[in-house]
Amino acid sequence: MGYVPHEIEQIKHEDIINTPENRFFKYFLELIRDLVEKLLKSSKEGYIKDQLWYFGEEIDYYLSNKFFNHISTMEYVPFNSQILQKKEGYREIFQYFLILEFSFRLSWNEINDQFKGFEKKLSELYEYWCYFKLLKVLNDLSICKSDFEDVFKINKDNWSISIKKGAQSSIILRDFI
Numbered sequence: 001m002g003y004v005p006h007e008i009e010q011i012k013h014e015d016i017i018n019t020p021e022n023r024f025f026k027y028f029l030e031l032i033r034d035l036v037e038k039l040l041k042s043s044k045e046g047y048i049k050d051q052l053w054y055f056g057e058e059i060d061y062y063l064s065n066k067f068f069n070h071i072s073t074m075e076y077v078p079f080n081s082q083i084l085q086k087k088e089g090y091r092e093i094f095q096y097f098l099i100l101e102f103s104f105r106l107s108w109n110e111i112n113d114q115f116k117g118f119e120k121k122l123s124e125l126y127e128y129w130c131y132f133k134l135l136k137v138l139n140d141l142s143i144c145k146s147d148f149e150d151v152f153k154i155n156k157d158n159w160s161i162s163i164k165k166g167a168q169s170s171i172i173l174r175d176f177i
Helices: 020-042 047-063 066-070 082-086 092-102 107-116 122-141
Strands: 152-155 160-163
Touching: 020 047, 020 082, 020 092, 082 092
Parallel strands: none
Antiparallel strands: 152 160
16 A cells, blocks of 8 residues: 555665775784784794793784784885874774884884874974975985984983984085085
């Protein structure tokens, strides 16, 4: 009589876990596992080797989760992912990855603020990028190259590097080609 439909459309929602962010997370855990294994081979018996073994077991436990069986290998690091930059948990893993990749923690307060905050000051990041590009061009044009120490200030006490600012940061490039 027209009151009951013959067909009902139903939208099926299925969560996908094989996302670039989860691939990155799996990659990071595998990277740490490989690092721990290398350190285990070169460490002597004692507390450090015991702790490394413990960390290796913990990482293997996490990687053995069925969740990771459905995640493929990472093809690229999704640096522009808003989830990696803003979502709690992913944001911290991403920051640990950056620290590991740089092998030390850069103590650039301005740049650290850019990574930690929810809103980035793109103009400041662009200014740093322009500075390094300009420095590279000037180095390419000059016979006399600028040294690492001309641009960066190294603090060996707390293992940090910062960009020199002010009068002490001026670099005189002579003998242009």
